Amino acid sequence: MKQIIQDLQSGNTILADVPAPIVKRGAVLIRTQASLVSLGTEKMLVEFGKASLIDKARQQPDRVKQVLDKIKTDGLMPTLDAVFKKLGEPLPLGYCNAGEVIGVGEDVSEFRIGDRVVSNGPHAEVVLVPKNLVAHIPENVSYEEGSFTVVSAIGLQGIRLINPTFGETVVVIGLGLIGLITSQLLKANGCRVIGYDFDESKVKLAASFGVAAFQSSAETDPVKIVLEHTKGIGADGVIITASTQSNEVISQAAQMSRKKGRVVLVGVIGLDIKRADFFEKELSFQVSCSYGPGRYDELYEQKGSDYPIGYVRWTEKRNFEAVLDALAGGTLHVKPLITEIVPLPDFNNIYSDIGKSRSIASILKYPAESSVASNTVAITPSSFEKSKAVFGVIGAGNFTKMVIVPTMRKLDYAIKYIVSEKGLSASMLAKKYKVAFATSDYKEVLNDKEVNAVAITVRHNAHARLVIESLKAGKHVFVEKPLALTSEEVNEIESAYRESGKTLTVGFNRRFSPFAIKAKELLKGSGPINVIANMNAGFIPANSWVHDLKVGGGRIVGEACHLVDLITYFSGSLVKEVVMAAAGNNPNETTDNATLLLKYEDGSLGVINYFSNGSKSYAKERVEIYSQGRNIIIDNYRKLSCFGFSSSGMSKSQDKGHYNQFKMLQSRLQDGGKEVIPISETLNTSRAVLAAIESFKTGSWVSVKQ
Numbered sequence: 001m002k003q004i005i006q007d008l009q010s011g012n013t014i015l016a017d018v019p020a021p022i023v024k025r026g027a028v029l030i031r032t033q034a035s036l037v038s039l040g041t042e043k044m045l046v047e048f049g050k051a052s053l054i055d056k057a058r059q060q061p062d063r064v065k066q067v068l069d070k071i072k073t074d075g076l077m078p079t080l081d082a083v084f085k086k087l088g089e090p091l092p093l094g095y096c097n098a099g100e101v102i103g104v105g106e107d108v109s110e111f112r113i114g115d116r117v118v119s120n121g122p123h124a125e126v127v128l129v130p131k132n133l134v135a136h137i138p139e140n141v142s143y144e145e146g147s148f149t150v151v152s153a154i155g156l157q158g159i160r161l162i163n164p165t166f167g168e169t170v171v172v173i174g175l176g177l178i179g180l181i182t183s184q185l186l187k188a189n190g191c192r193v194i195g196y197d198f199d200e201s202k203v204k205l206a207a208s209f210g211v212a213a214f215q216s217s218a219e220t221d222p223v224k225i226v227l228e229h230t231k232g233i234g235a236d237g238v239i240i241t242a243s244t245q246s247n248e249v250i251s252q253a254a255q256m257s258r259k260k261g262r263v264v265l266v267g268v269i270g271l272d273i274k275r276a277d278f279f280e281k282e283l284s285f286q287v288s289c290s291y292g293p294g295r296y297d298e299l300y301e302q303k304g305s306d307y308p309i310g311y312v313r314w315t316e317k318r319n320f321e322a323v324l325d326a327l328a329g330g331t332l333h334v335k336p337l338i339t340e341i342v343p344l345p346d347f348n349n350i351y352s353d354i355g356k357s358r359s360i361a362s363i364l365k366y367p368a369e370s371s372v373a374s375n376t377v378a379i380t381p382s383s384f385e386k387s388k389a390v391f392g393v394i395g396a397g398n399f400t401k402m403v404i405v406p407t408m409r410k411l412d413y414a415i416k417y418i419v420s421e422k423g424l425s426a427s428m429l430a431k432k433y434k435v436a437f438a439t440s441d442y443k444e445v446l447n448d449k450e451v452n453a454v455a456i457t458v459r460h461n462a463h464a465r466l467v468i469e470s471l472k473a474g475k476h477v478f479v480e481k482p483l484a485l486t487s488e489e490v491n492e493i494e495s496a497y498r499e500s501g502k503t504l505t506v507g508f509n510r511r512f513s514p515f516a517i518k519a520k521e522l523l524k525g526s527g528p529i530n531v532i533a534n535m536n537a538g539f540i541p542a543n544s545w546v547h548d549l550k551v552g553g554g555r556i557v558g559e560a561c562h563l564v565d566l567i568t569y570f571s572g573s574l575v576k577e578v579v580m581a582a583a584g585n586n587p588n589e590t591t592d593n594a595t596l597l598l599k600y601e602d603g604s605l606g607v608i609n610y611f612s613n614g615s616k617s618y619a620k621e622r623v624e625i626y627s628q629g630r631n632i633i634i635d636n637y638r639k640l641s642c643f644g645f646s647s648s649g650m651s652k653s654q655d656k657g658h659y660n661q662f663k664m665l666q667s668r669l670q671d672g673g674k675e676v677i678p679i680s681e682t683l684n685t686s687r688a689v690l691a692a693i694e695s696f697k698t699g700s701w702v703s704v705k706q
Contacts, residue, residue, distance in 0.1 A: 001373035003124035003424060004347055004364075005090040013093070013351040015344070019423035019440040020373035021128035022103075026304045028111050028119070028134050029103030031373075035123050036096035036147040037350055037362040040176060040243055040267070090428050094123035098137065098146035099366075102126070107304060111136075118149040118320060120291070125344070125366055126373045128422055131304050132294060135320040138328035144341065144363050145327050148181070148334040152326075153291040153319040155182035155241065158266040159189065160314055161286050162237040166190035171226055171235040171256060173249060174242030174267055175202040175213065177361050180337060182239055182266070183211045188331040194229055196222055197242075202360065205336060226256040234258035240265045247272040257283055264288055291316035298543060337361045375441045377427060382436040384450055387414035389476070389669035392445030394466060395457030396420035396429050399480065404457055407658050409433045411666055417445045442466070446473040453669060456480065460558055461551045464489035471500040476669055480507040481561050483686040485553040487705075490686050503675050505665055506682050508565035512657030512664065515640045515650065519625060519632045520570060522645055528603035529571055530626040533563040536614040537592060547592070555592040556580070557689050560610045563623075565677075565685045567598060567606035570625060574684045576601050579701045580692040596692050599701075680706075 001020045006013055023029040101115040108131045111117065116137040121127030137146040155178045164170055170186050172179050175197035186193045187210050195206045196216045206213035212229055216222055226235055238253040238261070247270035253263045254277035265271075265287045278285060293307060294300035294316045300307065307315055314322070326332035339359035342349050350362045384390045393405060396418055408415060415435045419442045420426035426438040437444075445451055446469060453476040456466045464484040470477045471493075483506050484490045497504050510516055523529060537555060546552035568575065575598050582594035593613060598606035619636040630644030639651040664676045684704060691702040 001125035001423075002344060003122065004093045004351075005424065005428070006093055007090050013348070014090070015347055016090075016424070016427060017377050018124070018427035019375050019377050019438050020126040021422040021440050022375055023105045023128065024421065025106040026108060026302075027105045027128050027130050028101055028108060028117065029105075030097065030099040030117060030119060030121060030127050030129060030134070031102045032097055032099040032121065032123075032125055032127060032366045033143040034098045034147045034366065035094050035121075035364045036151060037094065037123075037364060038096060038151055038177070039354065039357060039359060039362065040178070041095075042093050042351075042354065090424070092122040092124070092424055094364075095120045096147050096150045097121035097123075097127055097129075098143040098149070099127070105131075107131075116143070116146070118146045118324065120150050123344075123347075123364055124424075130302055132300055132306065132315075132317050135317055135324060138324055141324060141327045144338065144365075145334050146324065147363060148327070148337070148361070149320050149323045150291060151178060152181045152185070152323040152332065152334075153316060154178055154266060154288070155239075156185055156319050156323060157290065157292040157314075157316075158182060158239045158241070158264045158288040159185055160292070160319075161264045161288050162239055162262050164189055164191045164237055167192070168236035169194065169230050170237040170239060171195065171253075172211070173222075173238065173240045173253060175199070175206045175211075176241060176243075177337060178266060179241035180206055180209070180360065181332065181334070182241055184209050184332050185326065186239075187211070188326065194226055194235065196220075196225075199358070201358070205360070208336070209333070222252050223255045230258070235261060237262045237264070240269060241267045243268045245270050251277055254278055254281070254283055257281060260284075262286075292319040298545065298548075334361070338363055341365050375423075376437055376439040376444055377423075378436065379427065379430040379438055380434040380436055382414075382416070382434075384414050384416060384436075389453050389666065390414045390416050390451050391453045391455055392417035392419065392442075392448070392451045392475075393435075393455045393457065394419045394442045394445060395455075395480075396425035397457065397459075400457040401425070401429055403658055404455060404480070405429055405433055405435075407662050408455070410659070411662055413662070413666065416448065416451055419445060446470060446475065452476060453478070459545060459551055460485060460553050464493055467493050467504070468496045471496040471502055471504070474500065474502065476503045478505045478507065478665060481559075482506075482553060482557050482689065483682065484690075485550075485557060487687065487690050490683060490690070494683055497679065503668065504679060504682065505661075505676055506565075506686070507661070508562060508677060508682075508685065509657040509661045510562050510566045510637075511569035511677070512660035513634075513637050513655050514652070514657075514660070515634045515637050515655070516566060516569065516657065517660070518640055518647075518650060519623075519634060522632060522642065522647060523570060523625065523627055526627045526630075528600070528605075530605050530607075531567045531570060532607045532609070532624045532626075533567060534609045534622045534624075535560065535563060535611070536618050536620050536622075537610055537612045538614070538616055538620070539612050540592070554693070555612070556582075556594055556596075556610060556692060560594070560596065560608055560692075561685055561689045563608045563610070563621075564596075564598065564606070564688050565681065566623065567604075567608070568600075568681050568685055571600050571602060571604040571606070573600040573602035573604055574680065574706060575599070575606075575688040575691075575704050576706075577701050577703055578688050578691045578695055580695045582696050591696070594692075594696070598688065 119129040119134045169192045172195040194212045203213045203215045249269045259281045263285045299305045341363045418426040418430045423440040430438040454470045456479040577599040582591040596608040623634040625632040633641045638654045640649040642649045695702040
């Protein structure tokens with residue numbers, strides 16, 4: 001299928017061939033009929049893509065600070081490599097979609113195949129959207145009109161925050177698309193509306209809707225005009241839908257407001273607020289969040305949990321429905337806002353000069369339903385006849401893009417497929433690294449007999465299922481950590497592994513770092529050791545999927561497992577008991593501040609301090625090894641210091657072992673021999689971190705099954 005994307009490196013807007021997504025639980029598959037180009041938002045993205053690297057940095061000073069912090073901890077070259085790879089990721093454009101339902105996932109009861117719907121899906125021929133971001137289109141509303149729903153909900157949410165009453169005067173600053181829609185909805189709400197903009201044509205259009213509209217210029221004084229229209233009282237409310245870096249707009253909004261007036265920001269403006277402007281009148285100021293309550297809440301948007309209507313009357317979906325009712329009832333008129341309707345193949349008629357466009361609303365029209373969208377797209381012609389190990393990579397998230405695939409390609413791995421749920425990221429990654437196919441259906445990989453190995457890099461809750469399916473399909477498996485989220489899953493994986501005769505490798509890359517390998521050599525024959533491993537993990541917001549025990553498993557299971565495996569590697573033994581103490585009083589909640597104590601069969605002891613409350617400028621990892629009056633310190637995989645050894649240590653660019661790991665795996669798959677990590681250690685580490693969680697719940701030592 002075709003999808004419009006923005007290339008951040010080249011600055012080009014592209015109509016790309018990507019695999020069509022496949023339907024999944026809680027979501028709706030939609031064949032697009034029309035989509036609205038949001039000229040404000042998309043103009044910013046397109047112009048950001050075209051900007052130079054320096055201009056990009058100027059536009060995102062917070063990101064620059066993050067880069068500088070990363071340079072301090074990880075070094076210059078790894079940081080620059082990460083930055084350029086990040087800039088290589090394309091951005092999907094669009095969020096105002098209207099089309100026909102062609103697939104309904106499990107747990108979706110309110111939609112049927114053939115339904116006409118709107119959603120916040122991108123500019124693509126087929127979109128997959130969670131059910132709470134989809135709404136039915138009334139019979140008398142066209143697809144073109146319906147495509148205005150999502151952008152209209154943005155304006156409607158701004159109105160709900162202003163909370164106007166009948167007869168109040170509300171000023172709309174900026175009469176672009178959202179401003180014109182907001183003005184109409186305010187009129188329908190019984191408000192007197194004053195609006196202004198620099199564009200004369202938009203002012204005239206607003207006036208046709210009954211708005212007291214005027215054209216602003218260097219000679220006009222908007223504050224004075226508003227005060228004249230309100231007999232010196234000032235506006236009851238001001239909604240800012242303009243886009244400008246100037247701080248003048250927020251100052252004007254305050255000055256034209258009455259005492260105790262309300263100001264709501266929907267657009268993007270400079271926010272250097274003068275205290276006196278708001279203090280003297282006791283004004284309220286609020287920034288509107290997109291379509292309404294539920295936005296950016298994963299439970300609502302991705303998992304389909306609704307807010308009770310008695311407590312949250314207007315969620316983002318109910319705002320969609322309110323807009324559609326207004327379109328059906330004739331209180332919102334969007335046809336006059338349509339400047340052009342452009343066939344999808346001619347998309348560049350809109351985007352080629354979007355920065356200078358005078359269009360109010362541009363609509364993309366999509367091909368007829370007879371066109372069939374495939375779940376698999378051929379990217380680079382390739383032959384795999386001479387390859388002993390042919391991979392399919394299941395997952396195309398950030399870590400896969402930044403580390404996994406680049407490392408595999410550096411080692412000349414034969415990769416036939418890259419898989420991603422919605423297709424776009426797989427297609428772009430496959431194109432960048434000259435992979436044969438991109439697909440949204442992982443079963444294409446498992447059913448392809450030419451593929452004999454898979455790399456699984458999806459979210460943690462899918463690891464165990466995909467490992468088992470892959471082993472049963474006769475594939476060698478590399479899976480990013482963690483191996484599984486429950487002991488039952490580990491047991492099922494062990495059974496599938498024993499029956500398969502294939503290899504299983506988990507991405508415990510730290511043991512393959514040159515610093516870890518050197519430390520292991522120095523410790524040879526030293527007997528029981530003591531190890532303290534510290535991870536300054538960094539803060540991750542509580543609503544992130546990694547904290548969800550059913551999806552990410554929590555950060556101890558998902559990341560501290562690296563350190564368990566590393567201590568196991570150094571000791572050459574297996575964990576027999578573990579106890580964990582953690583911050584917090586609820587053992588059923590996730591934790592990311594904890595200390596683990598590991599007892600090994602050979603008498604070694606390991607202490608893991610996993611903390612998220614440290615400074616980002618401090619090194620992320622530090623490992624201290626104590627053995628027979630000697631010490632080894634590994635500092636963030638950049639420096640190894642030795643005390644009591646003949647070796648003084650080593651230092652080099654940060655190397656966490658990914659390259660060596662994949663080099664050894666490649667050799668194993670091509671030439672045979674021992675697994676790169678003994679299966680006994682892989683299973684032991686996986687069971688040890690799960691036992692640590694059990695220890696936190698019980699408050700006692702927990703034995704680790706061997």
